[in-house]
Amino acid sequence: xxxxxxxxxxxxxxxxxxxxxxxxxxxxxxxxxxxxxxxxxxxxxxxxxxxxxxxxxxxxxxxxxxxxxxxxxxxxxxxxxxxxxxxxxxxxxxxxxxxxxxxxxxxxxxxxxxxxxxxxxxxxxxxxxxxxxxxxxxxxxxxxxxxxxxxxxxxxxxxxxxxxxxxxxxxxxxxxxxxxxxxxxxxxxxxxxxxxxxxxxxxxxxxxxxxxxxxxxxxxxxxxxxxxxxxxxxxxxxxxxxxxxxxxxxxxxxxxxxxxxxxxxxxxxxxxxxxxxxxxxxxxxxxxxxxxxxxxxxxxxxxxxxxxxxxxxxxxxx
Amino acid sequence: xxxxxxxxxxxxxxxxxxxxxxxxxxxxxxxxxxxxxxxxxxxxxxxxxxxxxxxxxxxxxxxxxxxxxxxxxxxxxxxxxxxxxxxxxxxxxxxxxxxxxxxxxxxxxxxxxxxxxxxxxxxxxxxxxxxxxxxxxxxxxxxxxxxxxxxxxxxxxxxxxxxxxxxxxxxxxxxxxxxxxxxxxxxxxxxxxxxxxxxxxxxxxxxxxxxxxxxxxxxxxxxxxxxxxxxxxxxxxxxxxxxxxxxxxxxxxxxxxxxxxxxxxxxxxxxxxxxxxxxxxxxxxxxxxxxxxxxxxxxxxxxxxxxxxxxxxxxxxx
Numbered sequence: 319x320x321x322x323x324x325x326x327x328x329x330x331x332x333x334x335x336x337x338x339x340x341x342x343x344x345x346x347x348x349x350x351x352x353x354x355x356x357x358x359x360x361x362x363x364x365x366x367x368x369x370x371x372x373x374x375x376x377x378x379x380x381x382x383x384x385x386x387x388x389x390x391x392x393x394x395x396x397x398x399x400x401x402x403x404x405x406x407x408x409x410x411x412x413x414x415x416x417x418x419x420x421x422x423x424x425x426x427x428x429x430x431x432x433x434x435x436x437x438x439x440x441x442x443x444x445x446x447x448x449x450x451x452x453x454x455x456x457x458x459x460x461x462x463x464x465x466x467x468x469x470x471x472x473x474x475x476x477x478x479x480x481x482x483x484x485x486x487x488x489x490x491x492x493x494x495x496x497x498x499x500x501x502x503x504x505x506x507x508x509x510x511x512x513x514x515x516x517x518x519x520x521x522x523x524x525x526x527x528x529x530x531x532x533x534x535x536x537x538x539x540x541x542x543x544x545x546x547x548x549x550x551x552x553x554x555x556x557x558x559x560x561x562x563x564x565x566x567x568x569x570x571x572x573x574x575x576x577x578x579x580x581x582x583x584x585x586x587x588x589x590x591x592x593x594x595x596x597x598x599x600x601x602x603x604x605x606x607x608x609x610x611x612x613x614x615x616x617x618x619x620x621x622x623x624x625x626x627x628x629x630x631x632x633x634x635x636x
Numbered sequence: 637x638x639x640x641x642x643x644x645x646x647x648x649x650x651x652x653x654x655x656x657x658x659x660x661x662x663x664x665x666x667x668x669x670x671x672x673x674x675x676x677x678x679x680x681x682x683x684x685x686x687x688x689x690x691x692x693x694x695x696x697x698x699x700x701x702x703x704x705x706x707x708x709x710x711x712x713x714x715x716x717x718x719x720x721x722x723x724x725x726x727x728x729x730x731x732x733x734x735x736x737x738x739x740x741x742x743x744x745x746x747x748x749x750x751x752x753x754x755x756x757x758x759x760x761x762x763x764x765x766x767x768x769x770x771x772x773x774x775x776x777x778x779x780x781x782x783x784x785x786x787x788x789x790x791x792x793x794x795x796x797x798x799x800x801x802x803x804x805x806x807x808x809x810x811x812x813x814x815x816x817x818x819x820x821x822x823x824x825x826x827x828x829x830x831x832x833x834x835x836x837x838x839x840x841x842x843x844x845x846x847x848x849x850x851x852x853x854x855x856x857x858x859x860x861x862x863x864x865x866x867x868x869x870x871x872x873x874x875x876x877x878x879x880x881x882x883x884x885x886x887x888x889x890x891x892x893x894x895x896x897x898x899x900x901x902x903x904x905x906x907x908x909x910x911x912x913x914x915x916x917x918x919x920x921x922x923x924x925x926x927x928x929x930x931x932x933x934x935x936x937x938x939x940x941x942x943x944x945x946x947x948x949x950x951x952x953x954x
Contacts, residue, residue, distance in 0.1 A: 339922050343784055350783055447781045453923035455773070455781035462780065463765045463773035465668055466661055466943035587929060590908055604657050604940035605771035608930035611905060612923060622922035625784035 322353045322632060325385035325416070327407055328398035329362040329378075332421060334369045335617025336395060336624050341371075347625065351632035357395075359385050361407075382407050386414045393631060395624060396420040401428045412436045412444065419627040421448035421620050424538075427525040431535045443634070445627035450523045451476060453619030454612040455626070456598045460530045467602025469531040474568040476523040478594035478615045479514035480546050481566065482506045484554075484579075485592040488563055493551050506594060516545035517566060517577040524568035524577055531600070532572055544578035557581050563589050640671045640950060643703035643734070645725055646716035647680040647696075650739060652687045653935025654713060654942050659689075665943065669950035675713075677703050679725075700725050704732040711949060713942060714738040719746045730754045730762065737945040739766035739938050742856075745840040749853045761952070763945035768841045769794060771937030772930040773944075774916045778848045785920025787849040792886040794841040796912035796933045797832035798864050799884065800824045802872075802897075803910045806881055811869050824912060834863035835884060835895040842886035842895055849918070850890055862896035875899050881907050 324340075326333055337357055340347070347355050358377060365378040385391055386407070394411040396418060398404040404425040411418050418437070420426060426433065426446045437444035447457045451474075460469075475481050479501065486497045498515070501507035513519050521538040528536050546566050557564050562581040565588060569576060582589045587609050591597040596614025601607055613619040642658075644651055655675055658665070665673050676695060683696040703709055704725070712729040714736060716722040722743040729736050736755070738744060744751065744764045755762030765775045769792075778787075793799050797819065804815045816833070819825035831837050839856040846854050864884050875882050880899040883906060887894060900907045905927050909915040914932025919925050931937040 339784065343786060343922070346784060346786065453782075454926060455777040455928075458781040459773040459777065462948055463776040463941055463944040464771075465947050466657065466664060466940050468661060468664065587908065590905065602940065604661070604936045604943075606931050606934075606937055608772060608928070610773075610926070610928055612926035618922045619924055622784050622920060623781055625922075626781040629783050630780060 319348070320353045322355045322393060323358040323391045324355065324628070325359045325361070325388065325391040325394045326357045327361045327382070327385070327394065327396045327404070329360050329364070329369065329373075330397070331617045332620050333360070333362070333397045334371065336397065336621040337373065338371055339618065339621040339625055343625070347629055350629050353632050355628065355632070359388065359391060361385055382410060386410045386416065391416060393417045393419065393628060395628070396422055396425070397624070398422065399424065401425050405429055408433065409436060412440050412442060415440055415442055417443040417631045419445045419624055419631070421446070421624055423449040423519065423522040423526060427522040427538045430526065430529050443631045445631065446526070447627050448620045448623035450526050451596050451598055451610065451612065452614040452616065453622045454596060454598065454610050454614060455623070456610050457526070457530060459608075459610065460600070464600070464602055464605060464608065467604045469600065469602050471571045471601040472527050472531055472569065472598065473588060474520075474524065474527065474598040475565055475588060475591050475596050476568050476598065476614060477514055477520045477566060478596060479507045479511060480520070481591065481596070482594045483515070484546060484549070484564055484566065487549070487551060488554050488558075491551055494547060494549055515547050517543040520566060520568045520577045524570060524575060527568070527598070528570050528575055532570065536575060542576045542578070546579055549579050565589070565591070637666070638671045640673045640711060641676040641709045642673065642946070643677045643679070643706065643709040643712045644675045645679045645700075645703070645712065645714045645722070647678050647682070647687065647691075648715070649935045650938050651678070651680070651715045652689065654715065654939040655691065656689055657936065657939040657943055661943070665947055668947050671950050673946065673950070677706065677709060679703055700728060704728045704734065709734060711735045711737065711946060713946070714740055714743070715942070716740065717742065719743050723747055726751065727754060730758050730760060733758055733760055735761045735949045737763045737942055737949070739764070739942055741767040741837065741840040741844060745843040745856045748844065748847050761949045763949065764844070765945050766938045766941035768844050769914050769916055769928065769930065770932040770934065771940045772914060772916065772928045772932060773941070774928050775844070775848060777926075777928065778918070782918070782920055782923055782926065785922045788919040788921060789889045790845050790849055790887065790916065790918050791906060792838070792842065792845065792916040793883055793906060793909050793914050794886050794916065794932060795832055795838045795884060796914060797825045797829060798838070799909065799914070800912045801833070802864060802867070802882055802884065805867070805869060806872050806876075809869055812865060812867055833865050835861040838884060838886045838895045842888060842893060845886070845916070846888050846893055850888065854893060860894045860896070864897055867897050883907070883909070
């Protein structure tokens with residue numbers, strides 16, 4: 319059986335989840351690809367942390383060149399997060415002729431057109447299904463079964479932290495600050511929640527959706543973005559009286575785009591997307607309205623999308 | 637530019653929609669595939685019916701051999717509906733080395749394992765995204781971005797006619813027979829609604845889902861199937877009192893499968909899938925719950941999926 323070696327950049331929660339899922343569902347991956355797939359090298363400084371699984375310490379490297387210059391590595395999975403140095407590492411991998419799979423919306427959104435064209439120029443695949451909506455198969459749908467459509471609009475609940483906070487504010491009549499505190503205690507919000515609550519994470523994802531649906535690149539910083547920190551329990555009560563809920567929506571059509579809190583009428587499918595769930599509601603000229611719903615984050619949903627991309631790449635090589 | 641000729645089997649509503657969409661969204665298809673795609677031959681006895689568009693009468697043929705033996709035809713789109721003669725025509729096309737795209741759930745479900753293996757043996761693609769959920773990108777998701785999962789369960793509202801009838805019964809407190817009559821007048825139900833209201837259409841779709849998700853073939857006739865004809869307004873009232881609605885669910889896990897009316901709790905995402913909309917709710921061991929929602933029928937949503945498949949095939953040939 320053909321052996322495929324993967325270099326993994328970043329062994330935090332998502333990286334660990336991906337490592338675990340690759341072991342757990344080895345049977346499916348072999349069956350689908352005809353390959354024996356193994357993570358043979360891991361770029362991560364922390365070699366001793368307890369990740370709940372055994373990982374051969376010899377797999378850990380501290381220099382990106384140990385992976386991108388390794389001729390035995392065919393695929394690089396980038397799960398470092400953040401623009402830098404992740405983006406440089408992705409370029410290095412593409413230039414070395416490796417396929418790249420990433421879940422990193424910040425890095426993808428920062429430089430999407432060039433990343434896509436560099437992959438083409440090097441005749442390798444660059445896939446990032448996990449970067450928008452985590453496990454929800456939205457990007458593949460846009461590029462695949464929905465690709466005969468001219469897209470008209472997208473409305474997305476694409477950030478789980480803010481959706482969790484708004485749901486709790488709605489259900490329990492609490493103020494933003496109180497729910498945030500509770501969410502941080504429960505692990506649904508980070509210690510520094512800025513990227514989520516100010517809408518920056520959603521803007522990264524919207525930038526990617528705009529590129530794939532409308533064929534133009536809008537940098538995340540050029541998307542008018544409002545977070546949820548100023549939403550009050552009075553706002554939510556007023557929405558309820560109008561038969562609506564407040565959701566942080568990432569929305570775009572051919573000409574306009576924005577991220578911000580919006581009223582969503584209770585008869586709209588997005589209104590019942592609650593807690594940490596995400597959903598993307600698309601309109602195409604042929605298909606009409608389509609909604610894709612699921613877990614937008616977390617190690618296992620993200621690993622599902624990452625390994626879905628890896629399988630797709632290897633199927634294409636068969 | 638490379639020219640791709642398509643043979644279309646069946647020019648009813650769906651076939652006409654596909655013809656229209658191919659013309660309308662030619663730009664996207666050329667851009668995505670680098671090919672000029674044209675329907676050059678149409679198998680349909682009715683050459684004179686007003687379809688609302690101009691079709692060159694010379695395109696019509698009455699013998700399947702005029703298409704499957706035509707060396708200039710690379711792709712066959714089968715939209716005849718029903719098992720026979722559609723299935724034989726699909727085999728004839730596959731044997732002649734043509735890629736086949738179909739929306740015909742009855743034909744696919746009738747003989748899925750052999751159809752798939754015949755396509756492989758002839759080194760051509762056999763695609764049928766439109767056969768389940770119309771425009772909803774569910775089969776591509778199972779075979780693509782979700783393929784790293786062991787699937788655990790599927791719950792589907794996969795028949796628009798029955799969902800429309802149950803929704804109206806629920807919203808307006810009417811009896812089945814009265815709503816059916818109204819649905820027939822409005823074109824939401826066929827003159828002979830048996831295949832829909834007895835659950836046979838849903839069983840065909842469930843057979844296809846079981847094959848792709850659980851890797852085993854269950855003939856539609858082997859799926860325990862109950863329709864909605866015996867659902868009364870009292871049943872619906874009783875469900876409401878329990879905080880639920882009645883939906884015709886196609887459901888399966890690894891070991892069990894059935895089609896029938898079921899209570900769906902109001903806090904379940906499927907409970908708000910109303911009227912002619914369809915939704916498929918999947919559980920995978922990594923991704924957790926995913927729901928895909930949209931229009932499960934109609935010429936344009938179906939054409940969206942059919943041409944999505946065509947583009948996918950042509951991209952693979954680039």
